[in-house]
Amino acid sequence: MNVTAVTLFVLFVALSLGITTWAARRSKSRSQFYAAASSLSGFQNGVAFTGEFLSAATFLGITGIYFTFGYDGLIYAIGAAMGWPVLLFLLADRLRAMGKYTLTDVLADKLKAPSIRIFAAVATVITLILYLVAQMVGAGLLIELLFDVDYLVSVVVIGLLMLIYVLFGGMVATSWVQIVKACFLWVLGLALAIAVLIKFDFSIGKLYAAAVAAHPRGEKLLEPVGFPTVGASLSAALTQAVGIAGLPHFIMRFFTVPNVAEARKSAAYATGLIGAFYIVMVIIGFGAIAILANNPEYTTGPALLKNGNNMAPLYLAQALGGDVFLGITAAAVFATILAVVAGLTLAVAASMSHDVFATVIRKGKVTEAEELKVSRWSAIAFGAAAIALSVVFRNENITFLVVTALSIAASSTFPLLFLACFWKPLNSTGALVGGTVGLLTAVAGIILGPTVWVAIFGYPQPIFPYQYPTIVGLPVGLGVTMIVSLMTAKK
Amino acid sequence: MGDSAPLQGGDAGDARKGAFRDKKHEQVAWGATILTLAGYFILMLLVPLAPDVLARPLLGEGGLGSLGFVVGIGVLLLQIGVSIWYTKWINKLDQQS
Numbered sequence: 001m002n003v004t005a006v007t008l009f010v011l012f013v014a015l016s017l018g019i020t021t022w023a024a025r026r027s028k029s030r031s032q033f034y035a036a037a038s039s040l041s042g043f044q045n046g047v048a049f050t051g052e053f054l055s056a057a058t059f060l061g062i063t064g065i066y067f068t069f070g071y072d073g074l075i076y077a078i079g080a081a082m083g084w085p086v087l088l089f090l091l092a093d094r095l096r097a098m099g100k101y102t103l104t105d106v107l108a109d110k111l112k113a114p115s116i117r118i119f120a121a122v123a124t125v126i127t128l129i130l131y132l133v134a135q136m137v138g139a140g141l142l143i144e145l146l147f148d149v150d151y152l153v154s155v156v157v158i159g160l161l162m163l164i165y166v167l168f169g170g171m172v173a174t175s176w177v178q179i180v181k182a183c184f185l186w187v188l189g190l191a192l193a194i195a196v197l198i199k200f201d202f203s204i205g206k207l208y209a210a211a212v213a214a215h216p217r218g219e220k221l222l223e224p225v226g227f228p229t230v231g232a233s234l235s236a237a238l239t240q241a242v243g244i245a246g247l248p249h250f251i252m253r254f255f256t257v258p259n260v261a262e263a264r265k266s267a268a269y270a271t272g273l274i275g276a277f278y279i280v281m282v283i284i285g286f287g288a289i290a291i292l293a294n295n296p297e298y299t300t301g302p303a304l305l306k307n308g309n310n311m312a313p314l315y316l317a318q319a320l321g322g323d324v325f326l327g328i329t330a331a332a333v334f335a336t337i338l339a340v341v342a343g344l345t346l347a348v349a350a351s352m353s354h355d356v357f358a359t360v361i362r363k364g365k366v367t368e369a370e371e372l373k374v375s376r377w378s379a380i381a382f383g384a385a386a387i388a389l390s391v392v393f394r395n396e397n398i399t400f401l402v403v404t405a406l407s408i409a410a411s412s413t414f415p416l417l418f419l420a421c422f423w424k425p426l427n428s429t430g431a432l433v434g435g436t437v438g439l440l441t442a443v444a445g446i447i448l449g450p451t452v453w454v455a456i457f458g459y460p461q462p463i464f465p466y467q468y469p470t471i472v473g474l475p476v477g478l479g480v481t482m483i484v485s486l487m488t489a490k491k
Numbered sequence: 492m493g494d495s496a497p498l499q500g501g502d503a504g505d506a507r508k509g510a511f512r513d514k515k516h517e518q519v520a521w522g523a524t525i526l527t528l529a530g531y532f533i534l535m536l537l538v539p540l541a542p543d544v545l546a547r548p549l550l551g552e553g554g555l556g557s558l559g560f561v562v563g564i565g566v567l568l569l570q571i572g573v574s575i576w577y578t579k580w581i582n583k584l585d586q587q588s
Contacts, residue, residue, distance in 0.1 A: 071545070071546070071557075071559055071560070074559070074560065074563045074564075075534075075535075075538060075563070078531060078534070078563055078566055078567060079531070079535075081567060081570065082527075082528065082531045082570075084570065084574070085523065085524045085527040085528055085570060085573075085574075086524060086528075088574055088577070088578070089520040089521070089523045089524045089577060090520060090521070090524055093511070204554065204555050204556070205554055207555070208554030208555050209554065212554075219546075220546075222545070222546035222554075222557045222559055222560070223542045223543060223545065223546045223559075224538045224542050224545060224559070225542075226538075227535070227538050227539055228539055229539050230536065230539050230540065232539070233535045233536065233538050233539045234532070234535060234536070236535070237531060237532055237535040241528055241531070241532075260585070261582045261585055261586075264577075264578045264581065264582060265578055265582070267574070267578075268574045268575055268577070268578040271570060271571055271574040272571045272574065272575065275567040275568070275570055275571045276571070278567060279564055279567055279568075282555065282560070282564070286555065
């Protein structure tokens with residue numbers, strides 16, 4: 001049991017519960033609960049965006065990719081950052097100016113049919129539960145590994161904490177927890193990078209030489225391997241470039257600032273903080289290779305870490321700063337997971353209560369108190385489902401969950417959002433049919449692709465050759481939406 | 492339902508409900524998007540087509556000064572720079588109008 005990690009984690013939980021208590025007094029109305037009453041500044045929301053974005057998959061997963069392959073870590077990092085141009089330059093103004101609460105509100109501003117709200121809410125739930133389960137499975141496994149706590153207990157504790165933040169503090173609590181966590185993770189990442197550089201006398205050349213000497217790939221560390229064909233590479237690039245813009249919990253965050261100028265600032269701050277963090281991660285990634293790759297204390301074979309290569313940043317911290325540094329890093333990872341799952345849960349709760357209950361079922365004839373009550377019950381139901389699914393998926397390959405979520409966002413919700421903003425002939429029928437076809441195309445591509453068909457079902461070759469189906473899903477989603485809109489246009 | 496109005500605190504510019512302020516803004520926004528994404532897509536095309544080119548030394552004795560790393564970090568820095576410039580430019584224009 002790492003005392004530092006437990007102490008710091010308890011401190012973070014205490015701080016976040018204190019934030020939630022403070023936020024509870026500021027979460028009485030709909031606008032407060034869903035959008036923090038648009039009270040965040042551009043800088044605050046930018047840091048909150050950074051917290052929402054830098055998940056455990058970023059910190060652990062990308063470092064793990066650096067450790068395994070080398071240069072590919074930078075490819076994945078850049079890809080993850082590439083969703084921000086579309087958000088900032090093309091969508092931020094439109095989203096904030098519409099003055100709404102959810103992704104569905106944005107679509108419904110142009111498309112009035114109730115079926116669009118239902119579709120968007122369904123797509124929101126599917127996308128976000130995939131993300132949430134992936135985070136919780138990762139958290140449960142990590143807590144079990146590091147602290148010898150039962151997996152079920154771990155996911156229940158994570159689930160309960162995230163529900164407390166959402167139920168009592170809404171967007172105010174979620175935002176400030178994200179801000180605290182983003183600062184924690186950023187400072188930790190910087191400290192880890194500086195510790196690596198100190199070890200190699202601040203010489204990038206020495207760091208690289210040590211990494212090459214330690215890794216079985218040697219000089220080939222600089223050659224990318226993850227995307228062997230143009231199709232695979234472009235499909236991944238497309239997913240990253242537009243998928244993030246279709247994620248409901250990111251869209252929701254644009255409504256927490258008071259005006260368009262602050263919305264732009266928040267996207268710009270997030271771009272800077274996230275991009276800079278990824279540059280720092282180059283040092284962390286190569287430092288992990290240089291220090292761990294042929295260290296028998298941490299490996300089971302050449303460049304194979306005990307308990308998986310995603311442990312790279314944790315073991316690196318331990319190698320550089322002992323159990324104290326390991327504890328600080330582990331606490332940062334847990335804080336990261338907690339903050340991200342809270343944001344996801346709030347987005348689903350808002351969709352269920354605001355988009356489905358208040359607008360479709362009650363047709364607007366609902367009090368704020370009733371709507372917020374439904375939101376809280378939705379959060380509880382969603383949290384319970386996430387905990388149950390985390391148990392089901394415990395021993396499964398969870399990579400496909402994140403890939404599916406992003407692919408659905410890229411092939412279904414992003415096309416609708418983009419066309420709603422830029423294409424006048426879009427109508428409800430086209431959006432419903434196109435969105436559904438895009439979603440089904442993405443899901444089919446995932447199932448028939450290497451992530452599920454080969455890795456889970458065990459077939460030797462995939463039917464669909466690429467990990468990301470967006471190269472087919474995006475044009476299909478866009479095309480069907482546009483064609484059906486034109487065919488069903490009222491004369 | 493009462494949710495169609497902008498949230499409290501919105502300024503006059505919000506009443507545009509999402510239109511670019513003018514043609515120039517639209518062109519700059521699309522230009523910035525294309526510029527930042529073009530760098531990324533060029534890199535992603537080089538990955539399968541010329542992985543050895545990406546590994547080639549560009550600065551000093553190579554290593555993390557390879558073409559791949561310089562281009563990759565350059566893409567991130569380009570994105571950050573264009574984002575900061577764009578935000579300052581358009582927010583200043585909004586303030587002046």
